[in-house]
Amino acid sequence: MPKTLERTRKAIAKKKGPINALHQFSRDSKRLHRAQVRDEKLEKIAAARRKKDQPYIERVAFFQEALKQNGGEPFSIETIQELIKTYVHQYDEDLEEIKKARRPGQPAKAKEDLLKLKISHLQKEYHSGFR
Structure with a gap:
């Protein structure tokens, strides 16, 4: 301040x-x-x-919470890959719900567009590597 x-x-x-x-x-x-x-x-x-910095904070919080749920034990490679996929696809259900709620022929709402951007950004990061 x-x-x-x-x-x-x-x-x-x-x-x-x-x-x-x-x-x-x-x-x-x-x-x-x-x-x-x-x-x-x-x-x-x-x-x-x-x-x-908010997306980085959310990412760290997600993986910290997963580590707490595991009791602080180290993860195996398969578990880490599964957690990353879960993180990348965390907004898919919300997007599907919004798409189902929209009437046919109606343009996409701002929330749907934001979710699409988040999902595409996360997938691009997943393919190019998290930094």
């Missing part, structure tokens, strides 16, 4: 007193504005990073 604005506000308050005594184009008000813009920019970058 960016805290530049809070620190700048505190520094100005120590120097001058209450912040509401600033006029619009003063140096301190410009400092506050720059700090606010910087905080917003950093928050936007952090949100984009979290969104980008």
Whole structure:
């Protein structure tokens, strides 16, 4: 969480007193504005990073849960391959349900398109290798 604005506000308050005594184009008000813009920019970058990292976090959580269910024992190669196939095809049932619920001739909904993208991305990763 960016805290530049809070620190700048505190520094100005120590120097001058209450912040509401600033006029619009003063140096301190410009400092506050720059700090606010910087905080917003950093928050936007952090949100984009979290969104980008979410698939990796979900993948790790899936395999950690499978390891917990196995009691912490190491997996055999066949079991690992089966878990990977399970992970890759985890959205197939949801996609089939959405397809069945849709009337014939009706265009695909956004949720169905997102599921198709996820499935195709997971299959592409499976064939090219997880990274």
